[in-house]
Amino acid sequence: MLLLQAFVDFTTLTQHKYVKILGHNFSFEPFILMTTATTPANFTELGLIPPLLARLTELEYLQPTPIQAQAIPSVLAGRDLIAGANTGSGKTATFALPLLQQLHAEKSSSNNASKGNYVTGLILVPTRELAKQVADSVKSYAVHLNGAIKTVAVFGGVSVNTQMLALRGGTDILVATPGRLLDLISSNAIKLDKVSTIVLDEADRMLSLGFTEELSQLLALTPKKKQTLLFSATFPEQVQTLTQALLNNPIEIQLQSSDTSTLVQRVFTVNKGEKTALLAFLIKQHQWRQVLIFVNAKNSCEHLAAKLAKRGINAEVFHGDKGQGARSRVLEEFKIGEIDVLIATDIAARGLDIEKLPVVINFDLPRSPSDYMHRIGRSGRAGEVGLALSLIDYEDYHHFSVIEKKHKIRLEREQVAGFEVDDIISEEFLAATKPMAKPEGSGKKKRKNKTSVNADIWLQNS
């Protein structure tokens, strides 16, 4: 075993063995940070059972991804785990496969399914769409387990009655958003007393302020002794203490890398007021098969869609004010390529797996640097080639530098021919940015030459 990465400050940790989190006292042991010296080259070496291996072959999962190779044996061994790995790196299978295997073994040996409305494996996720997607993946991995493992997804915005029916007699695996799960618990449709494994997918989001109260209530209903697995592409500092407190002597694996290799990140500077025109130009010129555009507010989705429509571009919107039926339809149509341009808020930023999505655009920059990684991670998944573009005007410039610093990246500021930034504003850019030194000499011309991009060349290259 090798020491992998010192993710937490050991001195701080050892000083505080008890932490109050979400209203409960948790004890913890310092992390054991380790990984295997050699990465298993295939799934068989990870200790998975034949029905799961057969399914992976059918799905053409030829090799475990690094997070799968390193984490699956520990999860199978029943260890608590905190796992960080880039978006699209196969985290769902990392928790789903061992969970299925464990539950399958338990059911085979006990020979009787537990009676009552209990759940054994609980997976909590932040959005409705992710709940459905994760449950679909779990069901897909389980197809050769001969129906031994029941999986149900519950989330808000749809009929609770159907979900209550689905939960009759309990379920082995439940994928849930916290709010709807609490509703179902209060109507006695499901009980958490027999949860043996809990997974927090997008763990940093689940531990963030918006979910604190709900998560606290849910955790209080689960048994003390259970396996806890936390997965995310980002673990900002403010949630690190919480993650430590939730886990019992966990294994920690952090494989995040700022080298998103197959995903090209670019940033285009543009005059304030010309972003929409630039966006429309790029969409028309490049004729992307699909493009996902992020904005920061629900009404911004609608406004931008209306402005693009005036420029002859049809775009659909995806945000929290849409009914669940419309949300599901739009996402499904986007996934199968019937919608080319989708404008979304951050509800689309986490976890969604849109196969071969070629382009993600930050029309508005995300408020938190973590969300930047999650947004751009909708493209370039599972080793596919992708492009993440951020359009920034002078008001965004400093914030983009903060995002870069946080992720230890530095992108060249580019301009698209025909959308050059005014010289006056260009000076403001230079003044506003700390990381980028002002070029010697007049600055104006030099910077313009350095950063201007001939759109035709760019279009050919991208």
Ligand code: AMP
């Ligand atoms: P995830 O990060 O779990 O959302 O997975 C991203 C994508 O990678 C999904 O489309 C998975 O089906 C796919 N995937 C996961 N593991 C593997 C693997 N070992 N080989 C090939 N594809 C994989």
